[in-house]
Amino acid sequence: xxxxxxxxxxxxxxxxxxxxxxxxxxxxxxxxxxxxxxxxxxxxxxxxxxxxxxxxxxxxxxxxxxxxxxxxxxxxxxxxxxxxxxxxxxxxxxxxxxxxxxxxxxxxxxxxxxxxxxxxxxxxxxxxxxxxxxxxxxxxxxxxx
Numbered sequence: 001x002x003x004x005x006x007x008x009x010x011x012x013x014x015x016x017x018x019x020x021x022x023x024x025x026x027x028x029x030x031x032x033x034x035x036x037x038x039x040x041x042x043x044x045x046x047x048x049x050x051x052x053x054x055x056x057x058x059x060x061x062x063x064x065x066x067x068x069x070x071x072x073x074x075x076x077x078x079x080x081x082x083x084x085x086x087x088x089x090x091x092x093x094x095x096x097x098x099x100x101x102x103x104x105x106x107x108x109x110x111x112x113x114x115x116x117x118x119x120x121x122x123x124x125x126x127x128x129x130x131x132x133x134x135x136x137x138x139x140x141x142x143x144x145x
Contacts, residue, residue: 019101021101022101022102022103024101025097025100025101026103026108028097029095029097029098029103029105029108029110030108030110032095032096032097033090033095033108033110033111033116034110034116036090036093037086037090037116037117037120038116038117038120040086040089040090040117040120041083041086041116041117041118041119041120041121041124042120042124044082044086044121045079045082045120045121045122045123045124045125046124048075048078048079048082048125048127049125049126049127052075052078052127054127055071055127055130055131056130057133057134060130060131060134060135061134063134065135065138065139065142068131068134068135068138069135071131072131072132072135075125075127075128075131076128079121079122079125082121083117083118083121086117087111087112087117090111091106091111
């Protein structure tokens with residue numbers, strides 16, 4: 001067994017050696033973080049949709065590919081920066097059940113992941129979806145020609 005595999009085995013063994021109360025507290029904190037990410041992600045995405053200029057399919061089709069690409073990258077970058085900010089806010093807010101059964105909220109690995117947060121930001125960003133679709137069609141049109 002190589003070194004990396006043995007570290008995974010130790011990690012799994014350590015997780016299963018934890019008392020059930022500790023694991024339930026950890027699961028409750030994971031739910032809490034997921035809910036916070038969905039709430040903050042949805043609010044920020046709706047806010048970005050509100051302040052960012054209208055980008056419906058018709059408008060995007062009229063834009064040249066370079067401008068559309070730049071705006072697509074800009075909007076994506078704004079969403080990524082928002083992910084970073086929200087992750088830090090959720091970390092600062094803390095958990096109401098921090099410290100129960102020996103669980104430390106700041107050590108929760110899901111605080112760093114932000115998968116749920118990214119999903120919320122991207123799913124609620126209609127402008128990003130529209131721009132992505134049209135940009136992809138334009139790129140495929142260049143490749144096919």
